[in-house]
Amino acid sequence: MKLLNCLNEQQREAVTAVEGPVLVLAGAGSGKTRVLTYRLAYLMSEYNVNPRNLLGITFTKKAASEMKSRLNNLIGEQASNIWISTFHSFAYKILRREIHNLGISNNFSIFDDEDKNYIIKEVLKELKLNDEEKFSPEFYNQKISLIKNTDTAVSFDIAPYFRLVWELYNKKLKENEALDFDDLLLYNLKLWEELPEILQKYQKQFFYISVDEYQDINPIQYRLVKLLSLAHKNIFVVGDDDQSIYGFRGSNMKIILNFKNDFPDARIIKLEQNYRSTKNILKVANSLVEKNQRRHCKELWCMGTEGEKPYHYEAVDERDEAIFVVDKIKELVREKGRSYSDFAILYRIHAQSRVFEEVLLREGIPYQIIGGNRFLDRKEIKDMLAYLRYLENPKDLTSFERIVNVPRRGIGVQTTKKLLQLLKQKNTDEFSEFMSEVEEILPSRAANKVKQFFLLIHKLKEFKEQLGISEFIQKLTELTGYITEFKKSNTIEDTAKIENIEELINMAYEFEKKNPGTKLSDFLGELSLLSDIDTMDEQVGRVVLLTLHNAKGLEFPVVFMVGMEESLFPHRKAQSPEEIEEERRLCYVGITRAKEKLFFTNASRRSTYKQELYNPISRFLSKDIPLELIESNKLNKNFTEVDLNKFSRVTAKIYCQGDTVFHPLWGKGIIMLPGSIDKEEVLVNFLYEGVIKRVKVWELND
C-alpha cells in the first residue's frame, strides 16, 4: 500500500488505527498533520469510506484548506466532499440549517467582540453599575465568555450582580436574534441535547471523526465531540499537551490528559520523532518544557543535524532590538542566499510589531503582519457589514443603530432612541407598518429623514434579491452615499477606506466564485469566522510578523523570538503558577517553529505608550534553559544570580538592577535604578500594575 510507505512506524500505526477511540500524542514537528491527512486518505482508499461520512475538525480555516488540498494531491477529487472545518464554522453551518428548532431565525447575526462590548456597556448603563474600577466591560466580556466556554456557573460568585449582567446580556442578544462566538458552540450543543432526532441525523452521517489540536478544545467542544461520536465511537484525536495555549478562552488541558478515562478502550500512540528542527533547537525546547509539572511525559528526538546553538541578543531598547533582527535578516539573505519568506518574527503581543514594521519599511524589506489591526475591524468595513446584517436580520437593532446615521443623514441620538423603541415593539423594518407612529412621536423634519432612510432600506432590499453579493455591496456603497463622502476628501485615510471597501467587494466576488449559489448571509458568516492567520500568504517572499499564538502549527527556517522579558513574556497578567506554565508552553511553541536557526532577543529598556520599562530577561531564558545551550551577548553568571522568587530585606546600597522586591501596596516589583535619588529611594517597576515608582527603601518588605 503506497500511502503507508512514507510514514514511520508510529505514524503508520496511527494511520491504520481505524476503529474505536484513538489518541495520538504528537510532539511538535512530528508529522501530526501528515498522520491526520493520511488517515483520511487511507479510510477512503482502503476502506472505501464515502467522504461524506468523514468529519475533520481543525483549529483554523487555513489548516482546514491545507488539509483539503493535501488530500486532493493524495487521492484526487473525491477529497473535496469531506467536511473539514473549525468547530465554530461546523457549528455555524449546522445552526444555519437547524436553529429555527430552538425558536431562533436561521438568519441570525453573529456578534463579534466589539458588538459584544457594546451590548455589555448598554447592560451596565441600564443596570446602573458604575463600579467600573473592578468590573469593566472587558472584565464582564471575559467572564461571560469563560462561563459559556466552560459551562460552569462558578464565576457567578464574583459579584452579586454578575448574574444580572449575564441575564440581561443574553436577553439582549436574543432580542437582536444574535449569537456571540461562544453561543455558536453552545446552541449547537443545546440543539443536540434537546432534540435527539437532530443529533442522530449527524451521528449517522459521521462514521469517523478526527480532531486536530485536541489539547486546545474547551469543555463545550468536548461535549460536542463526545455526543457526535457516541454512535460509532470512531473518534481519532491528535494533540500535544505541551502546546496547550488557549486557556484564556476556556480550553482545558485536562481534556487531553483524561482521554483514557473518557474512552477506556482508547489506544494511545505517541509520536516523538521530530522532523522539523535541528538537534540544538530541540535541546532548548525540551529543556524548557520539562520545567512544567502538569504534562504527559515525552521527549522529542530527531535524526537531523546538530545545527547551531540558538543565539540570544540583549538590545539596548526596542529600536535596537528591531535593528538587530532586520540586520540579521539582511545578512542571511545576502550571505546565505535565504529568501525573505524564510523568516518569522514572533512576539507575545501585537503592540510589539510596530517598531519592526518601521525598521523593515525603512530598509525596504517586504513583510506581512498577521493580525493586530484586522481588516474586518476597520470602521468602514464594520459599517458596511452592519448594513448587510441589518438587511438580513431586521431584529439586529445593534447594527441598525450603527448605520442609521452613517453617513450623516440628520438622524441624531434622540431620534434614534425613539426609533429603536418603536422598532422593538413592531419587530419589522417595513416602514409602511409604523409610518403613522413615527409621524406622531417625531417632529416633522426628523420624521422625514427617517422616512427617507427606510425608503433607502426598502430599495436596498429589492436590489439584494436581484443582485449577486459583490454587485450588491457595490450598489450599497452607491445608494447609501457612503463612498462619496470619502471620494470628496482625497486624504490618505479616506483613500485607504475606499480601497478597503473595494477589497471587501473583491472578497465577496471571490466567495461567490468559490461557492456558487450562496446567499449574502453565508458570506457574512464566512467573514465573521475568518481568522487572522487565514489571510497569511506563504508564497510571496515576505518576512512574516505574528504573535506566538498565531504561529501555532506553522514552521519557518529562521525564527526570531523577540521581547524575551519579564512582564512581557511571561506576561504580567499571567503570573499564577498555572498561567506561568501556559506561558512556558507558548514559549515552547515558539521555539519549535524553528527549523534551522533560532534567535532570542530582549530589550533592557522598552518604551510603551505610557512609560519606560526596564524588564529583566525572561525567566525562560535566564532560569529554565541551561546557559550552555545558548550563545549570548549577555547571558552569564552575573545574570543568573537574580532569583526572581526570592525577596530579601536589604538596604539601597545592595539592591541591584533586576532584583525582585515586594511592596505592601504595589506588590511585586523589579528594581530599575538602585539608590537613584539618594540612598533611601529606589526606582521600582511594579509588575502587576505595570507602573514605575520611586519608593523608600524601608517600605520594601520580604
Added chain:
DNA sequence: GCAAGCCCAGATAGT
C-alpha cells in the same frame, strides 16, 4: 436636537 472638537484613558492572547 445635531455634530464638531476636546479630553482622557488605555492594549495579553483570538474563534
Added chain:
DNA sequence: CTGGGCTTGC
C-alpha cells in the same frame, strides 16, 4: 497614538 465619551457651539 487612538477611540470613545462628554462638552460646547450652532
